[in-house]
Amino acid sequence: MDNEDILGRKLFFLYPSALIQNQIIAELIQQEFEVYSVKDHFKLRRVLKKFPNSIVFANIYEGMTEKEWESWIRAVMKDPETKAVDIGIICSGEDENLKRKYLVQVQVQCGYTVLKTDLSPALQQLLEILKAVQAKGRRRYIRAATENETNTTVNFPVNGIFVNGMIKDISAVGFSCAFTEDPAFTKNSLFQDIQIKLQSMIIKAEGIVFGSRLEGSHKIYVVLFTQRIDPEVRTRIRKYIQANLQSRMDALFR
Numbered sequence: 001m002d003n004e005d006i007l008g009r010k011l012f013f014l015y016p017s018a019l020i021q022n023q024i025i026a027e028l029i030q031q032e033f034e035v036y037s038v039k040d041h042f043k044l045r046r047v048l049k050k051f052p053n054s055i056v057f058a059n060i061y062e063g064m065t066e067k068e069w070e071s072w073i074r075a076v077m078k079d080p081e082t083k084a085v086d087i088g089i090i091c092s093g094e095d096e097n098l099k100r101k102y103l104v105q106v107q108v109q110c111g112y113t114v115l116k117t118d119l120s121p122a123l124q125q126l127l128e129i130l131k132a133v134q135a136k137g138r139r140r141y142i143r144a145a146t147e148n149e150t151n152t153t154v155n156f157p158v159n160g161i162f163v164n165g166m167i168k169d170i171s172a173v174g175f176s177c178a179f180t181e182d183p184a185f186t187k188n189s190l191f192q193d194i195q196i197k198l199q200s201m202i203i204k205a206e207g208i209v210f211g212s213r214l215e216g217s218h219k220i221y222v223v224l225f226t227q228r229i230d231p232e233v234r235t236r237i238r239k240y241i242q243a244n245l246q247s248r249m250d251a252l253f254r
Contacts, residue, residue, distance in 0.1 A: 008137035010054040011035045011130070013090070014044060015063030020090060023119055024126065029242045030235060031127070032172070033135060034142050036249050039063070041072055043253045049081045050252070055110060055135060057090045057126075060098070073106060086110050086133050090126070109133065141171040144244040146198075147178075155195040158183065165221075167196070170241065172234040174207065174224035182219050185209045194223070198240045203233050 011028065013020055016037050028035050038044050041063060048054055056076070060069045076082045088110025089102050099112045110129050115122045130136070146152040147168045154177050155162040165177040175196070189209040196203050207223040214220070225234075 006138050008034055008139040008142075009133070009135045010051050011135060012038050012044060012048075012054055012056045013059070014038050014041060014056055015059045016057075017059055017062060017092060019092065019115060019119075020059060024090070024115070024123060027123055028126070028130075029142075029238050032140065032142055032238070033130065034245065035242060036246055038253070040253060045072075045076060045079075045082065047249075047252055048076065048085050052082055052084045055086045055088070055130070055133060057088045057110065057113075059091055060089055060102075061091045061093060066098070070101070070106065073102075073108065077106075077108075088113065088126075088129060090115065090122075141173055142238070142241055142245070143169050143171040144241040145169045146244065149199075151197060151199045153197045155197075156183070156185075156191050157193050162195070167198075168220060170196075170198070170237060172225075172237050172241075174210065174222065176220050176222045178215075178218045178220050185212070185221055187211055190226075191223075198237070201236060201240060203236060205229050205233055 011033055013025055013035065016025060021037060025035050025037060044056070048056070058069065058073060060066065064072065073087055076085055076087065086109040088108055089112045091113075092115045094114055102108050103112055110133060111125065113122050113125050113129075145168070147166065152167040152170070154165045154167050154175070156165065163179065163183045165179045168176040168178060187209055190206070191208075192206045194205050194207050196205060206226045206228050208226060210222040210224045212219050212221045
């Protein structure tokens, strides 16, 4: 089974406009896609060789001339190391000649999406494209590994005091954490006032201990959020996860 089949595929938006960044990408993050914003086509080609099953949406109205765009896209599609990358066009202008060129001559795999004042049709088109190319794989939720970060902590209220732990990873449905001293939580324990710190962001949530596992000498607890969690909390967690993943990806571009 392919790793991408389990983990899903990375989505790169190359030279996204403010509209793409603030509305299209923001919405795809909330739909649990693993999305990255990129503004360097040279370095992206190198990074795509590390992630050859990625998807690239090129905003052909920014970053390069039309001739350069065509050359870059053809080069990615032809290179043996990146030929599995699927490419789509996303832009804000109507141009039938350009559309015909990319769909018929270049034959990009992920369509030609035009953004208009009402973004709903474009977003729906992108979601259908991403479903067709199995962008999510079998993964339902994106997750950020946070164990090497000092400011991702969790506090559990236990008998009037707070027990502090370190978050190992987090998604919109729950997190795993470890403690310096094992608090001996039992499976299905309910905690109604969990405080989660994600860098500078502090959120409160209700969660149930789903289970635990041993990693070396540490016990790792898995906690799932209950259905009573504020939807805004899930929204903020997804934004944090995307920022976390983007910063890790940015490091590869340096």
